[in-house]
Amino acid sequence: LAKTTQPISMDSYEGQEVNITCSHNNIATNDYITWYQQFPSQGPRFIIQGYKTKVTNEVASLFIPADRKSSTLSLPRVSLSDTAVYYCLVGGDYKLSFGAGTTVTVRA
Amino acid sequence: EPEVTQTPSHQVTQMGQEVILRCVPISNHLYFYWYRQILGQKVEFLVSFYNNEISEKSEIFDDQFSVERPDGSNFTLKIRSTKLEDSAMYFCASSDPGGGGRAYEQYFGPGTRLTVT
Numbered sequence: 001l002a003k004t005t006q007p008i009s010m011d012s013y014e015g016q017e018v019n020i021t022c023s024h025n026n027i028a029t030n031d032y033i034t035w036y037q038q039f040p041s042q043g044p045r046f047i048i049q050g051y052k053t054k055v056t057n058e059v060a061s062l063f064i065p066a067d068r069k070s071s072t073l074s075l076p077r078v079s080l081s082d083t084a085v086y087y088c089l090v091g092g093d094y095k096l097s098f099g100a101g102t103t104v105t106v107r108a
Numbered sequence: 109e110p111e112v113t114q115t116p117s118h119q120v121t122q123m124g125q126e127v128i129l130r131c132v133p134i135s136n137h138l139y140f141y142w143y144r145q146i147l148g149q150k151v152e153f154l155v156s157f158y159n160n161e162i163s164e165k166s167e168i169f170d171d172q173f174s175v176e177r178p179d180g181s182n183f184t185l186k187i188r189s190t191k192l193e194d195s196a197m198y199f200c201a202s203s204d205p206g207g208g209g210r211a212y213e214q215y216f217g218p219g220t221r222l223t224v225t
Binding site: 005020038041044045046049089091093095096097098 | 164201203
């Protein structure tokens with residue numbers, strides 16, 4: 001499994017854009033990059049997944065450079081309810097390996 | 109939107125007792141999983157299940173754990189003789205069998221908080 005590195009925590013304010021960068025230098029050819037969100041006492045929730053370039057959905061955008069050694073999750077115009085832990089996962093098989101994630105705190 | 113459900117939401121048991129945690133995965137999903145999260149720690153993979161058999165398990169999933177799909181909708185995790193250190197949030201998840209990264213798109217239930225006293 002490719003090792004991932006992401007910041008432990010980030011602070012933001014309502015209405016701002018939050019960008020979380022994840023490093024995964026040892027990503028394999030078949031690996032996908034997947035981001036999950038977790039609120040306290042809830043199960044992780046799938047946010048977005050990509051293989052290369054840019055992916056956008058109604059919640060977030062995922063930017064992946066050509067070398068795929070990193071990825072950036074972009075949350076546009078965050079609100080207080082976006083306060084959560086965000087996990088970057090890299091792989092393609094059926095076993096998710098969660099790290100400590102990035103705790104994003106959104107303040108009013 | 110379809111969702112994974114889990115029962116009970118909270119289970120309190122005494123050390124040495126058996127518990128069964130129940131899950132109803134999303135109906136057209138074919139891969140099922142159990143994860144656990146000890147308070148304040150990472151989410152840990154326990155086991156994956158496909159085609160009525162375990163496809164992968166972690167070192168945490170020892171002989172005291174077992175999984176079963178007793179009918180077409182339920183997926184259960186049994187802990188035979190609970191220990192204090194089994195206290196955790198247990199999450200069930202399911203995924204589509206499709207390739208191209210779809211296995212990494214897993215849908216989690218709300219969890220069962222297991223407290224062993």
